[in-house]
Amino acid sequence: MAQNSRLTGFRTLTVQERREAVARESGLEPAVFDALEPGGLGVEAAEHMIENVVGVMGIPVGIATNVTVNGRDVLVPMATEEPSVVAAASNAARIARVRGGFTTSSTGPVMQAQVQVVDVVDPAGARLRVLEARDELIALAASQDPKLAEVGGGVLDLTVRTVEAPGATYVVAHLVVDVRDAMGANAVNTMAEAVAPRLAEIAGGRAVLRILTNKADLRLSRARAVLDAEALGGAEIVDDMIHAYRLAAADPYRAATHNKGIMNGVSAVVLATGNDTRAVEAGAHSHAVNADGLYSSLSTFEKNADGDIVATLELPMPVGLVGGATRSHPAARAAIAVTEVTTARELGELVTAVGLAQNIAAVRALAGEGIQRGHMSLHAKNIAIAVGAAGDEVDRVVAVLISEKAFRHDRAEAVLAEIRSR
Structure with a gap:
């Protein structure tokens, strides 16, 4: 990680001076930033990434400073067109540093793929028949990607649900797969397609959908921080921040904007590192629906016994370091190098910490001088x-x-x- 992310006066430096400072603290060669120059992604390379290419659109990439995660300093690349996002994350991270920065944790890198079977006459019986064939189906799925098992991943389980819909009851099987340092979509989709014919035969129906779910609730990243009351601006600001959070927790109209603030930070890091912003956003917003079916705040703000705020955030975090644009986009490779993360879990935890920093900054501004x-x-x-x-x-x-x-x-x-x- 960076030797020191507390780069005083960073915003007053020239672009070249900022690059030199980041390279110095991260132990990188300044040439790593060549990939972030206009034209770093050429049209020829873009032609191999998507269809019908006509050009390349540039997005500013900034560095969030002051970030400490699990006792280690890190400089965080953020790709965004929105003013104040990078500055806000850096400022909130500075406040969090007073009490040690962000503490993070995560579950394993587990993704799920669904196989939907229709036209089943006995859904309950079909569910049990599929479960009885669990070992056979897991072996078939695993055979699609033997290298995944070699690196410690692979198929962990197969579960089966019946889903009631208007006019039909579907048998839906889930393949549960440890995808290691990949985002995992290609791996689990391939497995789902491979097992679908046999699964449908066992269930006595016809397979239709065979694709991953972006509700990645088995792949969670968490971050928390203690925010010193004085550093926030005093007891009144603390109380008003708690009021702002409570409204977001209770009111979907406030929650939508509250969570958008979180995603300002999350999506900026996900985009900078070449990961799938839409997948992460879909998972996050599905996670915001609570047990009562209410769309609510993704984060929590509580006041502890010392009068400080304890802020927490938990998100599904399907990000990877291998495959896709994380390898094919030169700017994404440069951004990952700056973060110095070595695993997908570590990247997911960093993204979540930045999302929480962004949220803290927005709620503090709203409780104080206002966002504008x-x-x-x-x-x-x-x-x-x-x-x-x-x-x-x-x-x-x-x-x-x-x-x-x-x-x-x-x-x-x-x-x-x-x-x-x-």
Whole structure:
């Protein structure tokens, strides 16, 4: 991990100076950042990643600083177009450092694939027949990827459910697979397709769907942090942060935005490392539905006996270090090198810690000065650039927009015209 993630003044450095600082703390060669230059992913490489390629779209990549996970400092690449996200995560991580940073844990890298069997006349009986053939079906699935077992993974179990739907009862089998350092979609999908014909024969029906589930509730990552009350801004801020959390826990309208704040951090790290943002997002939002069927907060905020906040987050985290864009995208390889993680579990825990940091920052801002103060100040730069400001014109336009609290394109255009007319 990084020797020190507390890089004071990092935001005031030039891009080249930031690269040098990250390389120095991570023990990397500065050349690793060549992959993050415009054109780092060429059209020819992109042609091999997706279909009908016409170009490549750039997304800014920033470094979250101050992050400490399980006592070790780490510098975290984040790919996002939204202002304030990287700064907010860094600031919350700085507050968490006061009490030791983030502590994380996780379950094994277990994914599931589903096989749906339809037209079964005796679903309950079919379920038991499939379970009786469990060893045979597991062996068939395992034979599709023998190398997975060689590295300590493989098929762990086969479970069977009956699912009631309008006009039908489906027999649904789940293959439970330890996918090691892969995200695992290709492995479990291949297994599901291989066992489907035999499984349908045993059940006495017809196989339709044979695909993984993104409800990765057997592959969980967890993070927690103790937030010093004084560092947060005092007892009143603490109480108001607890109120903000409680509304998110009770009200789906608040929970949707509360959880979006978490995903601002999560998706930025997942994207930077070449993982599947949609899979992680789908799993997270399904996990947000509580036992009563209510869409609720993914995180929890509690006040401990010392008056500090204990913040926790648990997420399904299907991310990997092998396969897909994690290997084929040069920027993803560079981002993973910066994090210095060596296993998919470690990456998942880091992603979850950053998601919690982002959540802490957002809730603290909402409980204090409001979200717009910092966010719109950064957004003003986007507005200035959008209306054509260049060089020192950007800072001059931004200064006026902030002083007037007028974050509008028409006002930015007028300010720029005034500057140029002098």
